[in-house]
Amino acid sequence: MTNQAPIPVIINGAAGKMGREVIKAVSQAPDLNLMGAIDTSPEHQGKDAGELAGLSEPLEVPITNQLEPMLGYVAGERQLPPGVIVDFTHPDSVYDNVRSAIAYGIRPVVGTTGLSPEQIQDLADFAEKASTGCLIIPNFSIGMVLLQQAAVTASQYFDHVEIIELHHNQKADAPSGTAIQTAQLLAEFGKTFNPPLVEETEKLAGARGSLADEGIRIHSVRLPGLIAHQEVIFGAPGQIYTLRHDTSDRSCYMPGVLLAIRKVLQLKSLVYGLEKIL
Numbered sequence: 001m002t003n004q005a006p007i008p009v010i011i012n013g014a015a016g017k018m019g020r021e022v023i024k025a026v027s028q029a030p031d032l033n034l035m036g037a038i039d040t041s042p043e044h045q046g047k048d049a050g051e052l053a054g055l056s057e058p059l060e061v062p063i064t065n066q067l068e069p070m071l072g073y074v075a076g077e078r079q080l081p082p083g084v085i086v087d088f089t090h091p092d093s094v095y096d097n098v099r100s101a102i103a104y105g106i107r108p109v110v111g112t113t114g115l116s117p118e119q120i121q122d123l124a125d126f127a128e129k130a131s132t133g134c135l136i137i138p139n140f141s142i143g144m145v146l147l148q149q150a151a152v153t154a155s156q157y158f159d160h161v162e163i164i165e166l167h168h169n170q171k172a173d174a175p176s177g178t179a180i181q182t183a184q185l186l187a188e189f190g191k192t193f194n195p196p197l198v199e200e201t202e203k204l205a206g207a208r209g210s211l212a213d214e215g216i217r218i219h220s221v222r223l224p225g226l227i228a229h230q231e232v233i234f235g236a237p238g239q240i241y242t243l244r245h246d247t248s249d250r251s252c253y254m255p256g257v258l259l260a261i262r263k264v265l266q267l268k269s270l271v272y273g274l275e276k277i278l
């Protein structure tokens, strides 16, 4: 047991579905100190983060839309360990949020999806120059890491694979960050999947889904009633092998988020994927 001061944590997107879960998880971790809760949503300004997250006691941390002043404030607390910002905001804002945090020396833990490969590379270069740890994690659930590992194993034996990701219909980006990462992991070994047997025509655009690396197709479903689900389906003559992960509650992401907050302080560059820090 060490006497180290708790890690200062800022949550960006604190009023959102994931942000509220992170408020609960961080406030219950004795080695973490929730210092700031940022959200641009006008209806939540000034509300107590704890009450918003459904905790029985207020946390005395108000929701504010003032990201830069909060980064400056936490960065200025020199007697504390370096601060961490957890980002669950929106694909349109996450790149700027992460750049700002790194500029202030605050370590980003990024759950927000939708960053382009160029944006990720640019953030990696920026973090490297600043010698600052940064974690981008498309999926914080251990079940998805295990699914991806099983999929990589299967990909050595199957030449045909398609991915179906299914999410709630408030999701801004498609395909999901997890599906993109899964396709990248399968494509890493350089094998081209799904050699065509016939010439295909799409009678309705998009019928065959989106084409990711190495011929892998991703299909995106958006429906109310879903949270987050993914199937990786391998096919070969006479057999189908299906891997499926289902999220029934967003609390499944919290052990991964807490691990990432603790690990990012040990890093000096950008790391992509939960599997790299387990």
Ligand SMILES: NC(=O)C1=CN([C@@H]2O[C@H](COP(=O)(O)OP(=O)(O)OC[C@H]3O[C@@H](n4cnc5c(N)ncnc54)[C@H](OP(=O)(O)O)[C@@H]3O)[C@@H](O)[C@H]2O)C=CC1
Residues within 6 Å of the ligand: 012, 013, 014, 015, 016, 017, 018, 019, 038, 039, 040, 041, 042, 087, 088, 089, 090, 091, 093, 110, 111, 112, 113, 114, 137, 138, 139, 140, 141, 171, 253
């Ligand atoms: N990596 C992982 O394991 C997971 C990743 N995600 C990803 O996290 C992101 C957020 O998901 P979710 O919580 O469901 O989304 P929500 O829409 O429920 O929450 C996002 C919150 O961020 C606010 N917001 C939007 N832009 C900004 C900004 N520039 N600065 C501060 N706050 C902002 C939104 O306000 P307003 O509503 O007013 O726009 C909203 O309150 C998505 O990209 C999603 O794909 C989700 C689950 C797991």
Ligand SMILES: O=C(O)C1=N[C@H](C(=O)O)C[C@H](O)C1
Residues within 6 Å of the ligand: 113, 138, 139, 167, 171, 175, 176, 177, 178, 179, 227, 228, 229
């Ligand atoms: O928007 C979501 O909900 C989720 N987004 C992430 C993604 O795009 O992969 C992770 C998980 O699927 C939930």
